[in-house]
Amino acid sequence: MLPAIAAWHRDEWGSDWEQQVLHSINKDKIPTIYVAINGNIPVGTAMLVNDDMITHPELSPWLGGVYVKKEYRGRGIGLLLSQHAMQEAARMGINQLWLYTTSARKLYEKLGWQYVTEEHYLDESATIMNINLAEKFKIDRQ
Incomplete structure (x- = not known):
């Protein structure tokens, strides 16, 4: 499953993201990745990462790597993955998250x-x- 997810990220955002996926297999700490699965097939991801924009190293942590396979888009999977990542970040004690989006x-x-x-x-x-x-x-x- 992990090689397929890493390939999605490489194809969507470049080789740096492939490495990010491979180093994000953590529980209860950043970086971490959340995977939506349909049956036994991965269909989407969302990540919590320490940095996502090289132009803003002062901002951290970030919601990033939100990706849904084309054939599963439009079903609310990206929304659910984002919500889950936000809830997990809050549970970890994170008060503020950042993201950037182009679309x-x-x-x-x-x-x-x-x-x-x-x-x-x-x-x-x-x-x-x-x-x-x-x-x-x-x-x-408090």
């Missing part, structure tokens, strides 16, 4: 993410967003 701003706004800025990144227009998980999940961290 799914509306999806993340539905989940409560806030627009931060837009910038040109890796030859595309990227929207940077963040979310306060403690607020979203009504967690009192």
Whole structure:
């Protein structure tokens, strides 16, 4: 299963992401990867990573690697994976997450993410967003 997932990420985002997948097999710590499975077939992923944009090393951690195989898109899998990753991050004690997207701003706004800025990144227009998980999940961290 892991080689297939690593290949998706390599094909979608390049070889750096393939290595990221291979180093993200952790539980209860970042980096980690969540996999949606249909039967015994992996159909999508979401990751929590320490850094995702080389232009913003000051921002961490990130929701990244949200990917759904083409034939499974439009079924809410990306939304569910993102929600699960957010809940797990909150459970780990993370108060704030960041992400960037080139195409799914509306999806993340539905989940409560806030627009931060837009910038040109890796030859595309990227929207940077963040979310306060403690607020979203009504967690009192005091």
